[in-house]
Amino acid sequence: MSVRFAVVGTPGDRRVTLFRDAVVAHGLAEPLVIPWRDVLTGRELAVPAGSLLRVDSPGEDAETDALLRGPGEPARVGGGEAWYRTFTAGLDRVAAIPGVRLLGDAGEIGVMFDKRRCHAVLERAGVPVPPAFEAVSYADLRAGMAERGWHRVFVKPAHGSSASGVIALQVQPPPGDRLKAVTSAAWIDGGWCNSLRVRAYAAEHDVRRLVDFLAPDGLHVERWFPKASLDEGTFDLRVVTVAGTPTHAVVRTSRVPMTNLHLxxxxxxLxxxxxxPELWARVLEVSARAAACFPGSLSTGVDVMVGSDWRSVVVAEVNAFGDLLPGLGDISGNGRDTYAEQVKAVVEAGFEATGKAGAGQR
Structure with a gap:
């Protein structure tokens, strides 16, 4: 039986290109690419019946971004709720294409793009995660911290990615009143924008203004988890799973709270x-347990934090499109990258794709 792949993505995006290369290298026909712009503008989505359909990231295409959260500067912070509403509606359109099977369950992707819901799914499954609460304003954030006796937290937009709008907040315990907020958000030309330079704010009115700007989109607040240090900085790991098994990993170190490579x-x-050995076994076990919460997803990118004691391990997030680790981090010893590993899992190992949206997750 001939296997035919298709991809919903942005033409020319690196993820799409690398997946295409992996498919062709396996001796299969080049995947059909359905642009996210077609999905979001209601154009007919013609996909050959029987295709295995991979849903990929919308990428950084300015036109697609405008369709998702409205016109504006692509580098702007915020708009996550509108982005998410449009994105999940697009997922439903994709899941309704007749005769195709999805390699990533649409409902599960939706959960992974809502940090509050993803955290709840992991917690219910017994996966170790930092304690967390939701906040609707700066005043609510500070009240929630005071109620719990927390002085250090990560404030995350519910639907953000790439650390957009994330704030690492430290508040001096009483009787002091000093605070420090570290973020990549910067006030530029009358609006909050993402910057490649992480900066710190010490004036409460600046922090209040940013938090209250982000709050209408939803805020997920996690207790600060003290991370282990390596190479003169703290670190976490991105562990990629394929068909539920950890296959690739990369260590990310930084001297600032965010370890994102672009920051x-x-x-x-690694x-x-x-x-x-004991720590590594825990990392793999926790990553597999996190992936097991999303059985309809061929691949996940699990962000794992190792505690400063070098023993405790928690999951910070699970990413639906977290497999972009080209040429790095193969932990299975087979020499395949994340995309080749996924193609093999489908073609040779028989990963069971789904034809339904939101199986058990929405």
Missing amino acids: GGRRGD GAVRSR
């Missing part, structure tokens, strides 16, 4: 983590 984070020494 100055660096790839760290061997230093793997050299601790």
